[in-house]
Amino acid sequence: MIAVAMSGGVDSSTAAVLLKEQGRDIVGLSMQLWNQRRSLPGDEVASEEQELKRSGRCCSIDDIWDARRVAAHLDIPFYVLNLEDEFEKTVVAPFVGSYLAGETPSPCILCNNYVKFNHLVERASQIGAEKVATGHYARVRHDQALGRWLLLRGKDTRKDQSYFLFGLTQDQLSKTVFPLGELSKPEVREIARCAGIPTFDKPESQEICFVQSGSYADFVEKYSGIQQDKSGSIVNAEGRVVGEHAGIHRYTVGQRKGIGAAGKPQYVVQIEPGLNHVVIGENSLLQRKRFALRDANWIAIETIEKLDGPIRCDVQIRNRFEPQPAAVWMEDGEVLVEFDSPQRAITPGQAAVFYWDEVVVGGGWIKS
Amino acid sequence: MRRVYLDSNATTPIRPEVVTAMMPVLTEHFGNPSSIHWFGQHAKSMIDDARQHVARLINAESSEIVFTSGGTEADNFAIRGMAESQKAKGRHIITSKIEHHAVMHTCQDLEKQGYEVTWLPVSRDGAVDPDSVRRALRPGTILITIMHANNEIGTVQPIEEIGRIAEEADVYFHSDGVQSTGKIPIDVRRLKVDLYSMSSHKIHGPKGIGALFIKKGTILKPLLTGGGHERNRRSGTENVAGIVGFGHAAKMARESMATDMARVGELRDLLEAALKSRIEFIHVNGENAPRLPNTTNIMVDYAEGEGLVISLDLKGVAVSTGSACSSGSMEPSHVLTAIGKTPDEAHGSLRLSLSALTTREDVEYVIEVLPGIVERLRDLSPYYKKV
Numbered sequence: 001m002i003a004v005a006m007s008g009g010v011d012s013s014t015a016a017v018l019l020k021e022q023g024r025d026i027v028g029l030s031m032q033l034w035n036q037r038r039s040l041p042g043d044e045v046a047s048e049e050q051e052l053k054r055s056g057r058c059c060s061i062d063d064i065w066d067a068r069r070v071a072a073h074l075d076i077p078f079y080v081l082n083l084e085d086e087f088e089k090t091v092v093a094p095f096v097g098s099y100l101a102g103e104t105p106s107p108c109i110l111c112n113n114y115v116k117f118n119h120l121v122e123r124a125s126q127i128g129a130e131k132v133a134t135g136h137y138a139r140v141r142h143d144q145a146l147g148r149w150l151l152l153r154g155k156d157t158r159k160d161q162s163y164f165l166f167g168l169t170q171d172q173l174s175k176t177v178f179p180l181g182e183l184s185k186p187e188v189r190e191i192a193r194c195a196g197i198p199t200f201d202k203p204e205s206q207e208i209c210f211v212q213s214g215s216y217a218d219f220v221e222k223y224s225g226i227q228q229d230k231s232g233s234i235v236n237a238e239g240r241v242v243g244e245h246a247g248i249h250r251y252t253v254g255q256r257k258g259i260g261a262a263g264k265p266q267y268v269v270q271i272e273p274g275l276n277h278v279v280i281g282e283n284s285l286l287q288r289k290r291f292a293l294r295d296a297n298w299i300a301i302e303t304i305e306k307l308d309g310p311i312r313c314d315v316q317i318r319n320r321f322e323p324q325p326a327a328v329w330m331e332d333g334e335v336l337v338e339f340d341s342p343q344r345a346i347t348p349g350q351a352a353v354f355y356w357d358e359v360v361v362g363g364g365w366i367k368s
Numbered sequence: 369m370r371r372v373y374l375d376s377n378a379t380t381p382i383r384p385e386v387v388t389a390m391m392p393v394l395t396e397h398f399g400n401p402s403s404i405h406w407f408g409q410h411a412k413s414m415i416d417d418a419r420q421h422v423a424r425l426i427n428a429e430s431s432e433i434v435f436t437s438g439g440t441e442a443d444n445f446a447i448r449g450m451a452e453s454q455k456a457k458g459r460h461i462i463t464s465k466i467e468h469h470a471v472m473h474t475c476q477d478l479e480k481q482g483y484e485v486t487w488l489p490v491s492r493d494g495a496v497d498p499d500s501v502r503r504a505l506r507p508g509t510i511l512i513t514i515m516h517a518n519n520e521i522g523t524v525q526p527i528e529e530i531g532r533i534a535e536e537a538d539v540y541f542h543s544d545g546v547q548s549t550g551k552i553p554i555d556v557r558r559l560k561v562d563l564y565s566m567s568s569h570k571i572h573g574p575k576g577i578g579a580l581f582i583k584k585g586t587i588l589k590p591l592l593t594g595g596g597h598e599r600n601r602r603s604g605t606e607n608v609a610g611i612v613g614f615g616h617a618a619k620m621a622r623e624s625m626a627t628d629m630a631r632v633g634e635l636r637d638l639l640e641a642a643l644k645s646r647i648e649f650i651h652v653n654g655e656n657a658p659r660l661p662n663t664t665n666i667m668v669d670y671a672e673g674e675g676l677v678i679s680l681d682l683k684g685v686a687v688s689t690g691s692a693c694s695s696g697s698m699e700p701s702h703v704l705t706a707i708g709k710t711p712d713e714a715h716g717s718l719r720l721s722l723s724a725l726t727t728r729e730d731v732e733y734v735i736e737v738l739p740g741i742v743e744r745l746r747d748l749s750p751y752y753k754k755v
Contacts, residue, residue: 001682027682079678126675126745127682 418615
């Protein structure tokens with residue numbers, strides 16, 4: 001039996017359609033991840049009116065509703081699993097912690113690593129499903145010669161989501177099915193339409209699912225219960241104070257920040273959590289070649305430690321980014337990456353993923 | 369796939385005879401019972417018949433039965449109505465920690481409005497100690513509300529003893545009888561209750577209909593005002609089809625309860641004994657207290673209730689974990705917490721509830737499939753090591 005992680009959207013619904021057409025025994029699972037009713041430490045005591053407004057809502061309740069409709073349409077068993085605790089522990093809390101440490105986190109990758117391909121797979125195996133399928137645009141293949149499971153970009157390179165999946169282990173990959181890996185988005189929509197999927201033209205979700213109202217910065221403040229003043233100095237590259245900021249979690253490396261003395265636009269070039277400083281400067285200061293990585297995960301190779309010299313590969317440092325050639329090696333217990341030519345805004349907290357053409361070699365989190 | 373339904377404390381299938389009894393109301397006998405004409409009179413007389421059947425089931429008089437939209441409304445009506453009617457006398461209510469949400473949340477709401485509520489603890493088997501009720505009484509006590517039988521573990525409370533205490537103290541006594549009605553003999557005179565809630569769909573009747581027994585002479589402020597239906601106690605045009613169905617289900621329950629429940633009790637005991645002998649590390653919650661004959665609540669160590677319920681459903685067996693209303697949230701059941709279970713233990717609990725329509729084959733099928741499912745879950749559990 002294969003468990004299909006269903007979000008109610010066109011992609012996961014089509015994944016279910018395809019597996020069903022192949023005659024596979026499938027079960028639909030949706031995850032309840034976050035309950036909007038939970039009050040955050042920074043919330044004022046909710047009035048009865050607010051309480052009423054909030055009651056019964058959770059960020060993805062409409063999605064779960066859609067998923068249930070799709071499952072009913074396909075006539076497959078469907079269940080909602082409550083993974084709120086796991087989601088908070090492995091996604092929401094680290095997301096907030098990352099911003100407070102001056103980084104720019106990628107919660108969707110954390111959710112894949114720890115919730116979907118860990119807890120969901122575990123729950124699925126409890127109910128007798130050997131594999132979990134999702135609607136990701138990526139491919140999994142077992143390479144006999146290497147004796148390893150490989151992760152490849154989706155055939156539709158514009159929709160490819162392999163970047164978000166770099167953290168999958170060999171064990172996780174061996175239990176994963178990506179039915180959309182060989183398809184393009186228009187093909188997927190067509191399959192969904194033909195199969196009568198009620199949500200075939202549903203727009204794609206873009207925002208961070210647990211930040212419902214207000215900005216992510218407001219969420220970070222509420223969740224962490226920030227009471228005291230988080231403001232600090234904005235300094236220029238020479239260390240001179242040029243302004244004040246309202247908390248480092250409100251800034252991202254590369255973000256434009258005012259106009260400099262010479263009339264040149266200024267950007268956030270660095271965030272220094274220890275000093276509570278936001279450093280700004282001209283665009284040229286954002287250009288760097290080298291960075292260090294933490295929590296690397298290797299897929300196409302066993303580990304980088306056993307290799308003699310650096311490996312050559314193309315490195316992607318955020319979602320919308322054309323991978324650039326670089327060398328990757330291990331030095332003093334740290335994985336280092338050096339691009340052949342400088343790249344703009346290498347942002348701590350984002351993932352760096354290494355490719356050999358369409359094969360994911362591995363990846364990790366940008367440290368500094 | 370074979371489908372076995374063992375979730376009768378959540379709801380029960382409607383008996384075919386009940387459907388047959390309801391059909392005329394859904395077709396030619398559509399009249400409004402308040403109307404003077406033939407159509408109205410016919411509807412009215414059908415309601416009267418149904419009211420008699422419901423009354424007889426608990427040894428009440430017809431005039432003491434008020435139809436409601438279900439058990440939840442009956443509980444709200446009893447508790448809120450009494451709180452309102454008696455507020456000049458006092459603002460203290462006594463209840464237990466294992467009530468159904470319809471009672472629990474209503475009492476919590478009254479707390480917010482300034483009423484004081486004493487939440488009585490229960491024994492490890494889920495029984496309320498009548499003495500604790502006596503001790504909780506005070507001059508401002510206006511209502512005691514203790515459920516007759518618990519929906520999750522099936523414990524039957526000492527209602528008669530509590531009723532005596534309430535009578536001596538001259539305090540109104542409500543009991544939520546949603547789970548006990550139709551499953552055990554009920555005599556509201558003997559129990560000395562003033563208010564008693566019932567629900568139709570737990571006894572093979574339709575959903576959306578229930579009733580509150582209100583002892584003659586009891587002043588109770590209505591929840592719903594309007595055209596003065598149900599002797600001014602509950603306004604709103606009657607749900608005639610529902611009432612007729614409820615009446616027929618009550619009639620059938622009264623006629624066959626003794627034989628049905630004896631058989632159901634045997635099947636439940638067979639189920640418990642077989643599961644205990646085939647699966648290690650399981651316990652029956654509330655085993656040592658008087659229980660409903662149809663309910664068993666089993667705690668399966670080293671297994672998640674959610675995984676058990678879904679795995680069973682994939683094999684065609686419908687059961688629940690926690691109480692049906694709280695499935696979908698990970699809050700451990702307040703009932704299992706009240707009998708001293710840890711959240712982990714509570715999450716590993718499974719409720720199997722039988723009905724008059726459950727067959728021996730149904731039970732045997734569960735005995736056949738459950739051990740394998742438990743084994744699979746335990747094999748995946750890091751806490752379980754085979755001895």
